[in-house]
Amino acid sequence: MEVFKVIKIKAGAKEAADDLVVEEVPFTLNIGDKELVTLLCMPADLEDLAAGFLFTSGLIRKIEDIKKIVINREQWVAYIELAVADTEMVFKRLYTSGCGRGTLFYSAADLINRVKNVSDFKIEAVKISSLMADFQKKSEIYLKTGGAHSAALADNKGILIFKEDIGRHNAIDKVIGQRLREGGSFENKIMVTSGRISSEVLLKTQKCRIPVVVSKSAPTNQAIRLAKDMGVTLAGFTRGNRLNIYSAEERID
Amino acid sequence: MEVFKVIKIKAGAKEAADDLVVEEVPFTLNIGDKELVTLLCMPADLEDLAAGFLFTSGLIRKIEDIKKIVINREQWVAYIELAVADTEMVFKRLYTSGCGRGTLFYSAADLINRVKNVSDFKIEAVKISSLMADFQKKSEIYLKTGGAHSAALADNKGILIFKEDIGRHNAIDKVIGQRLREGGSFENKIMVTSGRISSEVLLKTQKCRIPVVVSKSAPTNQAIRLAKDMGVTLAGFTRGNRLNIYSAEERID
Numbered sequence: 466m467e468v469f470k471v472i473k474i475k476a477g478a479k480e481a482a483d484d485l486v487v488e489e490v491p492f493t494l495n496i497g498d499k500e501l502v503t504l505l506c507m508p509a510d511l512e513d514l515a516a517g518f519l520f521t522s523g524l525i526r527k528i529e530d531i532k533k534i535v536i537n538r539e540q541w542v543a544y545i546e547l548a549v550a551d552t553e554m555v556f557k558r559l560y561t562s563g564c565g566r567g568t569l570f571y572s573a574a575d576l577i578n579r580v581k582n583v584s585d586f587k588i589e590a591v592k593i594s595s596l597m598a599d600f601q602k603k604s605e606i607y608l609k610t611g612g613a614h615s616a617a618l619a620d621n622k623g624i625l626i627f628k629e630d631i632g633r634h635n636a637i638d639k640v641i642g643q644r645l646r647e648g649g650s651f652e653n654k655i656m657v658t659s660g661r662i663s664s665e666v667l668l669k670t671q672k673c674r675i676p677v678v679v680s681k682s683a684p685t686n687q688a689i690r691l692a693k694d695m696g697v698t699l700a701g702f703t704r705g706n707r708l709n710i711y712s713a714e715e716r717i718d
Numbered sequence: 719m720e721v722f723k724v725i726k727i728k729a730g731a732k733e734a735a736d737d738l739v740v741e742e743v744p745f746t747l748n749i750g751d752k753e754l755v756t757l758l759c760m761p762a763d764l765e766d767l768a769a770g771f772l773f774t775s776g777l778i779r780k781i782e783d784i785k786k787i788v789i790n791r792e793q794w795v796a797y798i799e800l801a802v803a804d805t806e807m808v809f810k811r812l813y814t815s816g817c818g819r820g821t822l823f824y825s826a827a828d829l830i831n832r833v834k835n836v837s838d839f840k841i842e843a844v845k846i847s848s849l850m851a852d853f854q855k856k857s858e859i860y861l862k863t864g865g866a867h868s869a870a871l872a873d874n875k876g877i878l879i880f881k882e883d884i885g886r887h888n889a890i891d892k893v894i895g896q897r898l899r900e901g902g903s904f905e906n907k908i909m910v911t912s913g914r915i916s917s918e919v920l921l922k923t924q925k926c927r928i929p930v931v932v933s934k935s936a937p938t939n940q941a942i943r944l945a946k947d948m949g950v951t952l953a954g955f956t957r958g959n960r961l962n963i964y965s966a967e968e969r970i971d
Contacts, residue, residue: 467939472963474843474970484962489916489938505916505940590727611955612914612936631916631938661865663742663758663884683865685742685884686720687758702864709737710725717727 466610487612489631490541494518496552501545506635507606507613510628510643511536514635515543517642521669524555528645582696582713584676586653588621589718590708593655593679596624597703600657601681603627607659616640617657618675624657625649633660637669644673651675662688662701671695677716679703684711719863740865742884743794747771749805750798759888760859760866763881763896764789767888768796770895774922777808781898835949835966837929839906841874842971843961846908846932849877850956853910854934856880860912869893870910871928877910878902886913890922897926904928915941915954924948930969932956937964 471484490508494501494515501524506514512534519525525547532546549555596619606613606629616636618626628639637658644651651673658666662684668691670678677698684692684701692699692712699711710717724737743761747754747768754777759767765787772778778800785799802808849872859882860866869889871879881892890911897904904926911919915937921944923931930951937945937954945952945965952964963970 469939469942469964472967472970474961474963476959477844484964486937486939486942489940491917505918591730610936612938631914661884664744665758683863684739685865686722686739687742689722689739706729708727710727711722711737714725717725 466606485609487606487610487631492541492543494543494545496545496547496555499552499556501556504632504635506632507630508538508541510639511538511541511543513628513639513642513646514630515545515642516646517638517640518635519545520645521638521641521672523672525549528648580695582671582674582676584653584674584716586676587716587718588655588677591706592621593700593703593708593717594706596655596657597679597681599624600627600659604629604659615659618644618651619655619657620653625654633658634665634669636660637666641669641673655679658682661685662699664688664691667691667695667697667699671697676713679708719859738862740859740863740884745794745796747796747798749800749808752805752809754798754809757885757888759885760883761791761794763892764791764794764796766881766892766895766899767883768798768895769899770891770893771888772798773898774891774894774925776925778802781901833948835924835927835929837906837927837969839929840969840971841908841930844959845874846953846956846961846970847959849908849910850932850934852877853880853912857882857912868912871897871904872908872910873906878907886911887918887922889913890919894922894926908932911935914938915952917941917944920944920948920950920952924950929966932961 466485468483469486473480473482491503492506493503515534530549532548535544600617604615613629614633614636615629617624618640626640626643628636630636654675655677656670656675657679659681661682662680664687667688679700689711696713698713698716700708702709719738721736722739726733726735744756745759746756768787783802785801788797853870857868866882867886867889868882870877871893879893879896881889883889907928908930909923909928910932912934914935915933917940920941932953942964949966951966951969953961955962
C-alpha cells in the first residue's frame, strides 16, 4: 500500500488528507527468452501468481512442468524455465485461445477438461456463511484501500490459503499457485471469491476439480451453464445469512 | 438477461426462486481472416465495443482506420476491415505489448501519448455527485442482476452516453467506441465509471484526452501516478456527497 495526499470533499467542504492506496505493478512472465504475457497485479506472491496463471490458463498440465521461476523484483519480471519439450506450443496456445481478456475454455484442449465433477463433498449453508464472514475479515488490503479483490481456498474446517490482488483473476491464480507449489490437493475444497463469477473463473477452479465455488457477488449466465454442465456447486450473493445456489445444490445441506 | 431457477437460502430456510442473471458471450474480433482477440462481454453494442477496443488498445489511431465492421450475432464474431496498410503490425502490437490482461501503455508507442492534458475544463464537486447519482439510477442491468459494470461519457449538463457490461474495461470501450463512431469530441468531457481505476483505465481515457475521470471505487497507485503525470483529474470513492480528488484538483470547484 502507498500513501497519497488527497483532497476529500464532503458536502461541499474541502479537506486535505492522507489516503492508503493499493499498489499495482506490470508483471511480465518470460518463458526462456520470450515474453509471454504482462499481468497488472499487486506485487506480492508473484511466484504463486506465475505458477497459478500458467496452470489455470492451460499452458502447463502439472506443477512439475515448471523447472524454475526466478523473480526480478526491480523490473517485475518472472524468468520461467519449463520442462515442456515444445515451449513454442505454450505461446501458440495463449495467442490463439486466450489473448486479451480471452476465453481459454473455448479451445478444444479445454473442452476435454470439462468432465463432470463427481465429488461427494458436502458442506452446510451456515458453514459457508461463516466462511464468508471470516474471509471478509481477512481482507486487510481491501479494508484499508477499497481497491482489492480476494480469494481463498477453504475446507470444512476453515480457510487454508488467502490472497488479495487488484484483479479477481489474479487473486484466484495466486491461491491455486500456492496450493500447487506446496503440493496440496484440491479435493473436498471450496474456492471463495469476492469477485463476480464469469466462465473464466469457473474454468480456473475446474482445472483443479474444486467442487464448490462461493462468491460474494453475481455469476453470469455462462458461468451457471458451465457449472451445471460440469457438476460444480456454484453459490453467489453470499452475504450475511443469505446465499443463492445456482447449480449442484446437493452438496449444500 | 436470462432467468435461472435458484435455491435461495436465508437464515437456514430454503426457497426456490427465479433469478435474473447477466449474459456473457465470447466475442471474437477478426481482422481480415485472422483472429485478433476474444473478449468476454455482454452481447450488446458490439460494434461500439469492437471500435472502442481497437482504439483504446492503440491498434488504430483514428476511427477512419476502420473501413468496415460486420457482426455475426450467432457466432459472436466481428469481421473487421482496416484501412491500415500493414495489418500485421496490429497483431504484433497486441501480442508484444498487451497480451493477456496486459499493459499497453508500457510500450514505447504509448509513452508518446502520455502528453500533458491541458484542458481548462472545470466542474463543481456537487455536479459530480449528482452525475454519479444519475449514473447509478441508469444501471438497469446492474440493479436487476448485480453482475454488471457501467461507464458513461458526460459533460457539465449531464450524461451523454451510458453503457453496461460484465467487464469494466468493456463498458468504457463501448462508451468510447460509440462516441468515436458518431464523430463526437471528448473535449470538456467526463468519464464516469463504476469500476476501480487501474493504469489501463486511465490509459484508455487519455487516448481520448478526457480531462476528468470519476469513479465510484478506488484507484491504484499507478493510476494516480499516471493521472498526475498526464494532468488528468482523477476522483474516486464518489458516493453520496463525498468524493476524493487524487490529481489535478484545479478542475474541481
